[in-house]
Amino acid sequence: MAIDSALENKVTEWVGSVDDVKNLVSERAISGETMLLNLGPHHPSTHGVLRLLLELDGEEIVTCLPDVGFLHTGIEKTIESKSYEKGVTCTDRMDYLAPMSNNTAFCMAVEKLVGLDVPERAQVMRVICLELTRIQSHLVWLGTHAIDLGAMSVFLYCFREREKILDLFEMISGQRMMGSYMRPGGVWRDFPAEFVPGVETFLDEFPSRIDDYELLLTTNPLWLDRTQGIGVVEPDVALAWGFSGPTLRGSGVNWDIRKAMPYLGYENYNFDVPLGEHGDVYDRYLCRIREMRESIKIIRQALQRLPGAKGGFRSENRKFCPPPRAELGQSMEAVIHHFKLWTEGFAAPDQEVYVAIESPRGEIGCYLHGTGGNKPRRVHFKTPSFMHIQGIPLMSEGHMIADLVAVIGSVDIVLGDCDR
Protein backbone atom coordinates (compact mmCIF):
# COMPACT_ATOMS: atom_id res chain seq x y z
CA MET A 1 0.00 0.00 0.00
CA ALA A 2 1.18 3.45 -0.89
CA ILE A 3 0.14 4.94 2.44
CA ASP A 4 2.18 2.41 4.38
CA SER A 5 5.27 2.93 2.29
CA ALA A 6 4.95 6.70 2.61
CA LEU A 7 4.80 6.32 6.38
CA GLU A 8 7.65 3.86 6.38
CA ASN A 9 9.85 6.30 4.49
CA LYS A 10 9.19 8.90 7.10
CA VAL A 11 10.12 6.53 9.89
CA THR A 12 13.36 5.32 8.38
CA GLU A 13 14.47 8.84 7.49
CA TRP A 14 14.16 10.07 11.05
CA VAL A 15 17.46 10.03 12.87
CA GLY A 16 17.34 11.13 16.47
CA SER A 17 20.64 12.57 17.56
CA VAL A 18 22.11 15.46 19.49
CA ASP A 19 24.38 16.41 16.59
CA ASP A 20 22.23 19.35 15.56
CA VAL A 21 22.25 20.93 18.96
CA LYS A 22 25.72 19.88 20.02
CA ASN A 23 26.99 23.43 20.33
CA LEU A 24 23.86 24.55 22.12
CA VAL A 25 23.81 22.11 25.05
CA SER A 26 26.60 21.68 27.57
CA GLU A 27 29.47 19.19 27.35
CA ARG A 28 27.88 17.25 30.17
CA ALA A 29 24.87 16.39 28.01
CA ILE A 30 27.06 14.82 25.34
CA SER A 31 28.88 12.68 27.91
CA GLY A 32 25.58 11.58 29.39
CA GLU A 33 26.00 13.24 32.76
CA THR A 34 22.90 15.36 32.35
CA MET A 35 19.68 14.21 30.77
CA LEU A 36 18.03 15.52 27.62
CA LEU A 37 14.26 15.59 27.88
CA ASN A 38 11.60 16.57 25.37
CA LEU A 39 8.77 18.66 26.75
CA GLY A 40 6.03 18.88 24.19
CA PRO A 41 5.03 19.49 21.45
CA HIS A 42 1.84 18.01 22.85
CA HIS A 43 1.92 18.87 26.47
CA PRO A 44 -0.87 20.80 28.20
CA SER A 45 1.51 23.15 29.98
CA THR A 46 3.17 24.33 26.78
CA HIS A 47 -0.01 26.15 25.70
CA GLY A 48 -0.19 24.77 22.22
CA VAL A 49 2.44 23.04 20.20
CA LEU A 50 5.70 24.25 21.65
CA ARG A 51 8.52 21.76 21.98
CA LEU A 52 11.20 22.42 24.54
CA LEU A 53 14.37 20.40 24.55
CA LEU A 54 15.53 20.47 28.15
CA GLU A 55 18.88 19.54 29.51
CA LEU A 56 18.31 18.51 33.10
CA ASP A 57 20.57 18.07 36.05
CA GLY A 58 18.19 16.21 38.32
CA GLU A 59 15.16 18.43 38.24
CA GLU A 60 17.10 21.59 37.55
CA ILE A 61 17.11 23.04 34.05
CA VAL A 62 20.61 23.54 32.67
CA THR A 63 19.68 24.40 29.10
CA CYS A 64 16.33 25.01 27.50
CA LEU A 65 16.02 25.01 23.72
CA PRO A 66 12.62 26.03 22.40
CA ASP A 67 11.62 24.48 19.09
CA VAL A 68 8.79 26.26 17.30
CA GLY A 69 7.15 26.01 13.91
CA PHE A 70 4.66 23.21 14.52
CA LEU A 71 1.82 25.62 13.86
CA HIS A 72 3.46 27.34 10.92
CA THR A 73 0.71 27.68 8.33
CA GLY A 74 2.27 30.16 5.95
CA ILE A 75 -0.22 32.90 6.71
CA GLU A 76 2.13 35.63 5.51
CA LYS A 77 2.65 33.81 2.22
CA THR A 78 -1.08 33.29 1.86
CA ILE A 79 -1.76 37.00 2.28
CA GLU A 80 0.71 37.74 -0.50
CA SER A 81 -1.59 36.02 -2.97
CA LYS A 82 -4.74 37.83 -1.84
CA SER A 83 -6.03 41.35 -2.23
CA TYR A 84 -5.74 43.61 0.81
CA GLU A 85 -9.34 43.25 1.93
CA LYS A 86 -9.19 39.46 1.76
CA GLY A 87 -5.92 39.42 3.68
CA VAL A 88 -7.72 40.55 6.81
CA THR A 89 -9.37 37.15 7.11
CA CYS A 90 -6.00 35.42 7.32
CA THR A 91 -4.74 37.62 10.14
CA ASP A 92 -7.45 36.37 12.51
CA ARG A 93 -5.89 32.93 12.48
CA MET A 94 -2.49 34.00 13.77
CA ASP A 95 -3.11 34.99 17.35
CA TYR A 96 -6.36 33.16 17.82
CA LEU A 97 -6.93 34.64 21.27
CA ALA A 98 -6.70 38.22 20.06
CA PRO A 99 -8.00 38.20 16.48
CA MET A 100 -9.19 41.80 16.64
CA SER A 101 -5.69 43.04 17.46
CA ASN A 102 -4.21 41.27 14.45
CA ASN A 103 -6.97 42.62 12.23
CA THR A 104 -6.32 46.11 13.46
CA ALA A 105 -2.55 45.92 13.00
CA PHE A 106 -2.98 44.73 9.42
CA CYS A 107 -5.75 47.21 8.59
CA MET A 108 -3.76 50.10 10.03
CA ALA A 109 -0.77 49.09 7.93
CA VAL A 110 -2.95 49.05 4.82
CA GLU A 111 -4.43 52.42 5.77
CA LYS A 112 -0.98 53.89 6.25
CA LEU A 113 0.29 52.45 2.98
CA VAL A 114 -2.52 53.86 0.86
CA GLY A 115 -3.27 56.91 3.02
CA LEU A 116 -6.84 55.97 3.90
CA ASP A 117 -8.77 57.84 6.59
CA VAL A 118 -10.64 56.18 9.45
CA PRO A 119 -13.69 58.08 10.75
CA GLU A 120 -13.77 59.01 14.41
CA ARG A 121 -16.71 56.74 15.13
CA ALA A 122 -14.92 53.77 13.58
CA GLN A 123 -11.90 54.51 15.76
CA VAL A 124 -14.01 54.48 18.91
CA MET A 125 -15.66 51.24 17.80
CA ARG A 126 -12.24 49.72 17.23
CA VAL A 127 -11.09 50.78 20.68
CA ILE A 128 -14.10 49.11 22.30
CA CYS A 129 -13.42 45.88 20.40
CA LEU A 130 -9.69 45.97 21.11
CA GLU A 131 -10.17 46.40 24.82
CA LEU A 132 -12.79 43.66 24.96
CA THR A 133 -10.27 41.49 23.13
CA ARG A 134 -7.65 42.38 25.69
CA ILE A 135 -9.95 41.32 28.52
CA GLN A 136 -10.92 38.03 26.90
CA SER A 137 -7.33 37.20 26.03
CA HIS A 138 -6.20 37.94 29.57
CA LEU A 139 -9.03 35.73 30.85
CA VAL A 140 -7.74 32.78 28.86
CA TRP A 141 -4.24 33.54 30.06
CA LEU A 142 -5.34 33.72 33.68
CA GLY A 143 -7.37 30.54 33.47
CA THR A 144 -4.67 28.48 31.83
CA HIS A 145 -1.87 29.96 33.89
CA ALA A 146 -3.75 29.15 37.08
CA ILE A 147 -4.65 25.63 35.99
CA ASP A 148 -0.98 24.99 35.17
CA LEU A 149 -0.14 25.82 38.76
CA GLY A 150 -2.96 23.74 40.17
CA ALA A 151 -5.78 26.24 40.65
CA MET A 152 -8.58 24.53 38.80
CA SER A 153 -11.57 26.66 39.67
CA VAL A 154 -10.12 29.94 38.35
CA PHE A 155 -10.07 28.37 34.91
CA LEU A 156 -13.78 27.68 35.00
CA TYR A 157 -14.66 31.18 36.23
CA CYS A 158 -12.48 32.84 33.61
CA PHE A 159 -13.99 30.90 30.76
CA ARG A 160 -17.47 31.74 32.01
CA GLU A 161 -16.74 35.47 31.64
CA ARG A 162 -14.86 35.02 28.38
CA GLU A 163 -17.87 33.32 26.87
CA LYS A 164 -19.89 36.50 27.49
CA ILE A 165 -17.37 38.57 25.53
CA LEU A 166 -17.39 36.03 22.72
CA ASP A 167 -21.18 36.29 22.64
CA LEU A 168 -20.78 40.04 22.17
CA PHE A 169 -18.34 39.42 19.33
CA GLU A 170 -20.76 37.03 17.73
CA MET A 171 -23.38 39.75 17.95
CA ILE A 172 -21.30 42.23 15.95
CA SER A 173 -19.44 40.01 13.52
CA GLY A 174 -21.36 36.75 13.33
CA GLN A 175 -18.45 34.74 14.71
CA ARG A 176 -17.25 34.12 18.22
CA MET A 177 -13.55 34.30 17.51
CA MET A 178 -12.52 34.78 13.89
CA GLY A 179 -14.80 37.70 13.16
CA SER A 180 -12.59 39.66 10.73
CA TYR A 181 -14.56 42.62 12.00
CA MET A 182 -11.90 45.23 11.26
CA ARG A 183 -11.61 46.25 7.62
CA PRO A 184 -9.33 48.77 5.93
CA GLY A 185 -10.97 52.13 6.57
CA GLY A 186 -13.07 51.14 9.56
CA VAL A 187 -15.12 48.14 10.60
CA TRP A 188 -17.43 45.75 8.80
CA ARG A 189 -20.86 46.90 10.06
CA ASP A 190 -22.24 49.24 12.64
CA PHE A 191 -22.91 47.87 16.14
CA PRO A 192 -26.35 46.27 16.40
CA ALA A 193 -28.73 47.93 18.88
CA GLU A 194 -28.27 45.22 21.55
CA PHE A 195 -24.51 45.47 21.59
CA VAL A 196 -23.95 48.59 23.69
CA PRO A 197 -26.41 47.51 26.46
CA GLY A 198 -24.74 44.11 26.38
CA VAL A 199 -21.32 45.63 26.93
CA GLU A 200 -22.67 47.81 29.72
CA THR A 201 -24.15 44.82 31.52
CA PHE A 202 -20.84 43.03 31.20
CA LEU A 203 -18.90 46.03 32.51
CA ASP A 204 -21.21 46.31 35.51
CA GLU A 205 -20.62 42.77 36.68
CA PHE A 206 -17.04 42.22 35.57
CA PRO A 207 -15.14 44.24 38.23
CA SER A 208 -16.58 42.03 40.95
CA ARG A 209 -15.46 38.98 38.96
CA ILE A 210 -11.90 40.27 38.90
CA ASP A 211 -12.19 40.69 42.67
CA ASP A 212 -13.16 37.02 42.84
CA TYR A 213 -10.10 35.93 40.87
CA GLU A 214 -7.87 38.06 43.03
CA LEU A 215 -9.45 36.66 46.15
CA LEU A 216 -8.51 33.20 44.95
CA LEU A 217 -4.96 34.00 43.88
CA THR A 218 -3.38 37.34 44.74
CA THR A 219 -2.76 36.66 48.43
CA ASN A 220 -2.98 32.88 48.28
CA PRO A 221 0.22 31.57 49.96
CA LEU A 222 0.48 28.65 47.53
CA TRP A 223 0.23 31.01 44.59
CA LEU A 224 2.84 33.34 46.09
CA ASP A 225 5.23 30.44 46.68
CA ARG A 226 4.92 29.28 43.10
CA THR A 227 5.22 32.68 41.44
CA GLN A 228 7.34 35.08 43.48
CA GLY A 229 11.00 35.21 42.56
CA ILE A 230 10.51 32.84 39.62
CA GLY A 231 11.60 33.74 36.10
CA VAL A 232 13.06 37.11 37.01
CA VAL A 233 13.96 39.38 34.09
CA GLU A 234 15.91 42.57 34.65
CA PRO A 235 14.56 45.62 32.75
CA ASP A 236 17.63 46.07 30.53
CA VAL A 237 17.68 42.37 29.68
CA ALA A 238 13.99 42.47 28.80
CA LEU A 239 14.61 45.41 26.46
CA ALA A 240 17.60 43.81 24.80
CA TRP A 241 15.61 40.64 24.10
CA GLY A 242 12.75 42.58 22.58
CA PHE A 243 10.09 41.82 25.17
CA SER A 244 6.98 43.94 25.09
CA GLY A 245 3.56 44.23 26.65
CA PRO A 246 2.91 43.01 30.20
CA THR A 247 6.04 40.85 30.07
CA LEU A 248 8.16 43.99 29.70
CA ARG A 249 6.08 46.08 32.07
CA GLY A 250 6.30 43.38 34.73
CA SER A 251 10.00 44.24 34.83
CA GLY A 252 9.14 47.88 35.46
CA VAL A 253 9.74 49.33 31.98
CA ASN A 254 7.02 51.84 31.27
CA TRP A 255 6.35 51.21 27.60
CA ASP A 256 2.82 50.87 26.36
CA ILE A 257 2.35 51.76 22.69
CA ARG A 258 -1.12 53.07 23.51
CA LYS A 259 0.59 55.76 25.60
CA ALA A 260 3.93 56.12 23.82
CA MET A 261 2.68 56.38 20.24
CA PRO A 262 -1.09 56.70 20.50
CA TYR A 263 -3.19 55.31 17.68
CA LEU A 264 -6.99 55.24 17.19
CA GLY A 265 -7.30 58.21 19.53
CA TYR A 266 -5.91 56.45 22.61
CA GLU A 267 -4.46 59.80 23.72
CA ASN A 268 -8.02 60.93 24.54
CA TYR A 269 -8.64 58.18 27.07
CA ASN A 270 -7.70 58.36 30.69
CA PHE A 271 -6.04 55.18 31.89
CA ASP A 272 -2.97 54.01 33.77
CA VAL A 273 -0.25 51.63 32.72
CA PRO A 274 0.29 49.08 35.51
CA LEU A 275 3.94 48.34 36.19
CA GLY A 276 5.70 45.59 38.10
CA GLU A 277 8.82 45.93 40.19
CA HIS A 278 10.61 42.61 40.34
CA GLY A 279 10.06 41.22 36.86
CA ASP A 280 9.00 37.83 38.19
CA VAL A 281 6.01 35.66 37.38
CA TYR A 282 3.96 37.24 40.14
CA ASP A 283 4.51 40.81 38.91
CA ARG A 284 3.53 39.86 35.39
CA TYR A 285 0.40 38.32 36.86
CA LEU A 286 -0.42 41.53 38.74
CA CYS A 287 0.18 43.65 35.64
CA ARG A 288 -2.30 41.71 33.58
CA ILE A 289 -4.93 41.66 36.31
CA ARG A 290 -4.66 45.43 36.66
CA GLU A 291 -4.71 45.86 32.90
CA MET A 292 -8.12 44.25 32.81
CA ARG A 293 -9.38 46.91 35.21
CA GLU A 294 -7.82 49.63 33.05
CA SER A 295 -9.49 48.15 29.98
CA ILE A 296 -12.85 48.46 31.72
CA LYS A 297 -12.13 52.16 32.28
CA ILE A 298 -11.25 52.63 28.61
CA ILE A 299 -14.37 50.85 27.37
CA ARG A 300 -16.58 52.96 29.64
CA GLN A 301 -15.04 56.15 28.24
CA ALA A 302 -15.35 54.85 24.69
CA LEU A 303 -19.02 54.05 25.19
CA GLN A 304 -19.61 57.63 26.36
CA ARG A 305 -17.74 58.94 23.34
CA LEU A 306 -19.55 56.72 20.85
CA PRO A 307 -22.84 58.68 20.32
CA GLY A 308 -21.00 61.97 19.71
CA ALA A 309 -18.25 60.56 17.49
CA LYS A 310 -18.24 62.00 13.99
CA GLY A 311 -18.48 59.99 10.80
CA GLY A 312 -19.72 56.50 10.04
CA PHE A 313 -18.35 53.09 10.86
CA ARG A 314 -16.26 53.05 7.70
CA SER A 315 -14.45 55.51 5.51
CA GLU A 316 -16.46 57.19 2.74
CA ASN A 317 -13.57 56.87 0.32
CA ARG A 318 -15.17 54.74 -2.37
CA LYS A 319 -11.85 53.94 -4.01
CA PHE A 320 -11.03 51.72 -1.03
CA CYS A 321 -14.28 50.94 0.77
CA PRO A 322 -17.22 49.39 -1.08
CA PRO A 323 -20.46 51.42 -1.17
CA PRO A 324 -23.43 50.29 0.93
CA ARG A 325 -25.87 48.01 -0.80
CA ALA A 326 -28.60 50.67 -0.91
CA GLU A 327 -26.51 52.91 -3.16
CA LEU A 328 -26.15 50.27 -5.85
CA GLY A 329 -29.69 50.68 -7.13
CA GLN A 330 -29.35 54.44 -7.59
CA SER A 331 -25.82 55.18 -8.68
CA MET A 332 -23.90 53.82 -11.63
CA GLU A 333 -20.68 54.98 -10.00
CA ALA A 334 -21.47 52.91 -6.93
CA VAL A 335 -21.92 49.83 -9.13
CA ILE A 336 -18.54 50.46 -10.74
CA HIS A 337 -16.84 50.84 -7.36
CA HIS A 338 -18.57 47.75 -6.02
CA PHE A 339 -17.48 45.72 -9.02
CA LYS A 340 -13.90 47.00 -9.01
CA LEU A 341 -13.41 46.48 -5.28
CA TRP A 342 -14.84 42.97 -5.17
CA THR A 343 -13.12 41.71 -8.29
CA GLU A 344 -9.60 43.11 -8.18
CA GLY A 345 -9.47 45.18 -4.99
CA PHE A 346 -7.52 48.38 -4.67
CA ALA A 347 -3.90 49.08 -5.55
CA ALA A 348 -1.21 50.15 -3.10
CA PRO A 349 2.10 51.82 -3.91
CA ASP A 350 5.41 49.96 -4.11
CA GLN A 351 6.48 51.20 -0.69
CA GLU A 352 6.92 49.78 2.78
CA VAL A 353 5.32 50.69 6.10
CA TYR A 354 5.55 49.34 9.61
CA VAL A 355 2.72 49.72 12.08
CA ALA A 356 2.82 48.47 15.65
CA ILE A 357 -0.02 48.35 18.14
CA GLU A 358 -0.36 47.08 21.67
CA SER A 359 -1.97 43.66 21.56
CA PRO A 360 -2.84 41.82 24.80
CA ARG A 361 0.54 40.09 24.61
CA GLY A 362 2.67 43.06 23.60
CA GLU A 363 3.81 44.82 20.48
CA ILE A 364 2.30 43.30 17.38
CA GLY A 365 3.85 44.92 14.35
CA CYS A 366 2.80 44.61 10.74
CA TYR A 367 5.35 45.23 8.03
CA LEU A 368 3.61 45.71 4.73
CA HIS A 369 5.25 46.17 1.35
CA GLY A 370 3.08 46.95 -1.66
CA THR A 371 3.81 46.20 -5.30
CA GLY A 372 1.87 48.98 -6.96
CA GLY A 373 -0.78 46.37 -7.73
CA ASN A 374 -3.65 44.89 -5.77
CA LYS A 375 -1.62 42.36 -3.77
CA PRO A 376 1.13 42.92 -1.22
CA ARG A 377 4.69 42.00 -2.03
CA ARG A 378 5.49 41.08 1.53
CA VAL A 379 3.61 40.97 4.79
CA HIS A 380 5.55 40.26 7.91
CA PHE A 381 4.19 40.20 11.42
CA LYS A 382 6.39 40.89 14.37
CA THR A 383 4.56 39.00 17.04
CA PRO A 384 5.05 39.25 20.78
CA SER A 385 4.90 35.50 21.42
CA PHE A 386 7.79 34.99 19.00
CA MET A 387 10.03 37.29 21.01
CA HIS A 388 8.85 35.93 24.35
CA ILE A 389 9.42 32.27 23.47
CA GLN A 390 12.93 33.26 22.46
CA GLY A 391 13.30 34.55 26.01
CA ILE A 392 11.96 31.48 27.83
CA PRO A 393 15.45 29.93 28.25
CA LEU A 394 16.60 33.17 29.79
CA MET A 395 13.85 33.07 32.40
CA SER A 396 13.85 29.36 33.13
CA GLU A 397 17.46 28.22 33.25
CA GLY A 398 18.50 27.39 36.78
CA HIS A 399 14.92 26.76 37.89
CA MET A 400 13.03 23.50 38.40
CA ILE A 401 10.85 21.95 35.69
CA ALA A 402 7.73 22.89 37.62
CA ASP A 403 8.84 26.52 37.55
CA LEU A 404 9.31 26.35 33.80
CA VAL A 405 5.58 25.72 33.59
CA ALA A 406 4.96 28.86 35.64
CA VAL A 407 7.29 30.86 33.38
CA ILE A 408 5.59 29.67 30.19
CA GLY A 409 2.23 30.58 31.64
CA SER A 410 3.37 33.98 32.78
CA VAL A 411 4.60 35.24 29.41
CA ASP A 412 1.26 34.29 27.85
CA ILE A 413 2.40 32.66 24.65
CA VAL A 414 0.17 31.71 21.76
CA LEU A 415 1.84 29.42 19.30
CA GLY A 416 -0.32 30.50 16.41
CA ASP A 417 1.00 33.97 17.09
CA CYS A 418 4.59 32.76 17.14
CA ASP A 419 4.56 30.46 14.12
CA ARG A 420 2.03 32.25 11.91
Add this chain to the structure above:
Amino acid sequence: MNVKPALDPVESVREAFPAALLDVVEYAGETTLVVEAAQLPRVSRYLRDTAGLIYNFLSDISAVDYYEPTGGISGRPARFGVSYHLYSMLYNRRLRVKVYVDEGDDESKPVVPTVVNVWPAANWLEREASDMMGIVFEGNPDQRRLLMPDDWQGHPHRRDYPLGYETIQFSFNAEEIMKHKPFAKE
Protein backbone atom coordinates in the same frame (compact mmCIF):
# COMPACT_ATOMS: atom_id res chain seq x y z
CA MET B 1 17.79 63.08 34.66
CA ASN B 2 19.90 64.89 32.13
CA VAL B 3 18.90 63.69 28.68
CA LYS B 4 20.80 64.82 25.64
CA PRO B 5 18.51 66.40 23.04
CA ALA B 6 17.57 64.11 20.19
CA LEU B 7 19.76 64.09 17.12
CA ASP B 8 18.58 63.67 13.57
CA PRO B 9 19.44 60.05 12.72
CA VAL B 10 19.90 60.79 9.01
CA GLU B 11 22.41 63.59 9.54
CA SER B 12 24.26 61.73 12.28
CA VAL B 13 24.71 58.58 10.21
CA ARG B 14 25.66 60.60 7.16
CA GLU B 15 28.34 62.35 9.18
CA ALA B 16 29.69 59.23 10.85
CA PHE B 17 29.50 56.87 7.85
CA PRO B 18 29.51 58.98 4.68
CA ALA B 19 30.35 56.01 2.47
CA ALA B 20 27.98 53.50 4.07
CA LEU B 21 24.76 55.53 3.78
CA LEU B 22 23.49 54.77 0.29
CA ASP B 23 20.02 56.29 0.30
CA VAL B 24 17.37 57.85 2.50
CA VAL B 25 13.70 57.15 1.81
CA GLU B 26 10.79 58.99 3.43
CA TYR B 27 7.33 57.49 3.09
CA ALA B 28 4.19 57.95 5.18
CA GLY B 29 6.17 59.61 7.94
CA GLU B 30 8.69 56.76 8.20
CA THR B 31 12.40 57.23 7.60
CA THR B 32 14.44 54.48 5.97
CA LEU B 33 18.22 54.54 5.94
CA VAL B 34 19.60 52.31 3.23
CA VAL B 35 23.09 51.28 4.28
CA GLU B 36 25.80 49.11 2.85
CA ALA B 37 25.39 45.52 4.09
CA ALA B 38 29.02 45.13 5.17
CA GLN B 39 28.76 48.22 7.40
CA LEU B 40 25.51 47.16 9.06
CA PRO B 41 26.95 46.01 12.43
CA ARG B 42 28.95 49.23 12.81
CA VAL B 43 26.00 51.43 11.89
CA SER B 44 23.76 49.45 14.26
CA ARG B 45 26.15 49.82 17.13
CA TYR B 46 26.45 53.52 16.40
CA LEU B 47 22.67 53.95 16.36
CA ARG B 48 22.32 52.05 19.61
CA ASP B 49 25.11 53.69 21.60
CA THR B 50 25.33 57.30 20.43
CA ALA B 51 23.88 59.80 22.89
CA GLY B 52 20.98 61.52 21.20
CA LEU B 53 20.00 58.43 19.18
CA ILE B 54 19.88 55.41 21.56
CA TYR B 55 17.91 53.01 19.37
CA ASN B 56 17.95 50.39 22.07
CA PHE B 57 14.97 48.27 21.03
CA LEU B 58 14.84 46.08 17.95
CA SER B 59 11.21 45.68 16.95
CA ASP B 60 11.43 43.57 13.88
CA ILE B 61 13.55 42.24 11.05
CA SER B 62 11.64 41.76 7.81
CA ALA B 63 13.18 40.32 4.70
CA VAL B 64 11.55 41.10 1.37
CA ASP B 65 12.08 39.60 -2.06
CA TYR B 66 11.90 41.98 -5.05
CA TYR B 67 11.78 39.20 -7.64
CA GLU B 68 9.12 39.74 -10.29
CA PRO B 69 7.64 36.75 -12.14
CA THR B 70 7.71 38.86 -15.30
CA GLY B 71 11.42 39.57 -14.89
CA GLY B 72 13.47 42.22 -13.12
CA ILE B 73 13.69 43.20 -9.49
CA SER B 74 11.26 46.14 -9.43
CA GLY B 75 14.01 48.70 -9.97
CA ARG B 76 15.73 47.93 -6.68
CA PRO B 77 19.52 47.70 -6.32
CA ALA B 78 19.43 44.00 -5.47
CA ARG B 79 16.96 41.14 -5.22
CA PHE B 80 16.59 40.93 -1.44
CA GLY B 81 16.00 43.67 1.08
CA VAL B 82 16.26 43.26 4.83
CA SER B 83 14.53 45.89 6.95
CA TYR B 84 15.47 46.44 10.57
CA HIS B 85 12.84 48.27 12.57
CA LEU B 86 14.44 50.09 15.46
CA TYR B 87 12.80 51.94 18.29
CA SER B 88 14.25 54.36 20.78
CA MET B 89 12.63 54.12 24.22
CA LEU B 90 14.25 57.36 25.32
CA TYR B 91 13.20 59.55 22.38
CA ASN B 92 10.08 57.58 21.49
CA ARG B 93 10.66 57.31 17.76
CA ARG B 94 11.20 54.66 15.16
CA LEU B 95 13.72 54.22 12.40
CA ARG B 96 14.11 51.69 9.64
CA VAL B 97 17.55 50.58 8.52
CA LYS B 98 17.59 48.64 5.31
CA VAL B 99 20.20 46.67 3.44
CA TYR B 100 20.00 45.23 -0.05
CA VAL B 101 21.71 41.99 -0.85
CA ASP B 102 22.20 40.13 -4.11
CA GLU B 103 20.82 36.71 -4.81
CA GLY B 104 24.21 35.06 -5.34
CA ASP B 105 24.74 32.09 -7.62
CA ASP B 106 24.79 28.32 -7.16
CA GLU B 107 27.73 28.35 -4.78
CA SER B 108 27.11 31.53 -2.85
CA LYS B 109 24.06 32.68 -0.95
CA PRO B 110 22.96 36.19 -0.04
CA VAL B 111 24.96 37.14 3.05
CA VAL B 112 24.25 39.82 5.62
CA PRO B 113 26.36 40.25 8.77
CA THR B 114 24.52 39.51 11.98
CA VAL B 115 23.45 42.11 14.56
CA VAL B 116 22.93 39.58 17.36
CA ASN B 117 25.70 41.11 19.44
CA VAL B 118 24.04 44.53 19.15
CA TRP B 119 20.47 43.43 19.90
CA PRO B 120 20.19 39.85 21.22
CA ALA B 121 16.55 39.84 20.10
CA ALA B 122 17.82 39.63 16.51
CA ASN B 123 18.70 35.97 16.96
CA TRP B 124 15.34 34.40 16.15
CA LEU B 125 14.32 37.17 13.78
CA GLU B 126 17.42 36.47 11.72
CA ARG B 127 16.84 32.74 11.89
CA GLU B 128 13.31 33.26 10.62
CA ALA B 129 14.51 35.46 7.75
CA SER B 130 17.17 32.95 6.78
CA ASP B 131 14.66 30.10 6.97
CA MET B 132 12.04 31.89 4.91
CA MET B 133 14.21 33.83 2.44
CA GLY B 134 17.46 31.92 2.35
CA ILE B 135 19.56 34.85 3.52
CA VAL B 136 22.61 33.80 5.51
CA PHE B 137 23.29 35.93 8.57
CA GLU B 138 26.99 35.61 9.00
CA GLY B 139 28.00 35.23 12.64
CA ASN B 140 24.62 34.19 14.02
CA PRO B 141 25.44 31.53 16.62
CA ASP B 142 22.49 29.29 15.75
CA GLN B 143 21.88 28.82 12.05
CA ARG B 144 19.35 25.99 12.16
CA ARG B 145 15.98 26.46 10.49
CA LEU B 146 13.41 27.97 12.81
CA LEU B 147 9.88 27.46 11.52
CA MET B 148 10.25 24.92 8.72
CA PRO B 149 11.38 21.32 9.34
CA ASP B 150 15.14 20.74 9.27
CA ASP B 151 15.02 18.72 6.06
CA TRP B 152 12.89 21.20 4.12
CA GLN B 153 14.00 22.12 0.62
CA GLY B 154 13.81 25.75 -0.49
CA HIS B 155 12.75 28.97 1.19
CA PRO B 156 8.99 29.47 1.21
CA HIS B 157 8.80 33.26 1.31
CA ARG B 158 10.76 33.80 -1.86
CA ARG B 159 8.51 35.14 -4.56
CA ASP B 160 9.48 32.37 -6.98
CA TYR B 161 8.54 29.63 -4.50
CA PRO B 162 5.27 28.05 -5.62
CA LEU B 163 2.22 28.21 -3.39
CA GLY B 164 1.81 24.45 -3.68
CA TYR B 165 -1.81 23.82 -4.41
CA GLU B 166 -3.12 20.34 -3.77
CA THR B 167 -5.68 19.23 -6.32
CA ILE B 168 -9.09 18.14 -5.05
CA GLN B 169 -9.46 14.42 -5.37
CA PHE B 170 -12.70 12.72 -6.26
CA SER B 171 -11.80 9.20 -5.25
CA PHE B 172 -11.94 6.82 -2.30
CA ASN B 173 -9.13 4.74 -3.71
CA ALA B 174 -6.20 5.33 -1.36
CA GLU B 175 -3.62 4.33 -3.91
CA GLU B 176 -5.03 6.75 -6.44
CA ILE B 177 -5.08 9.52 -3.85
CA MET B 178 -1.49 8.96 -2.76
CA LYS B 179 -0.39 9.12 -6.40
CA HIS B 180 -1.53 12.73 -6.64
CA LYS B 181 -0.28 13.87 -3.24
CA PRO B 182 2.34 16.60 -3.57
CA PHE B 183 5.14 14.65 -1.89
CA ALA B 184 8.68 15.53 -2.82
CA LYS B 185 9.72 13.56 -5.90
CA GLU B 186 12.95 11.59 -5.95
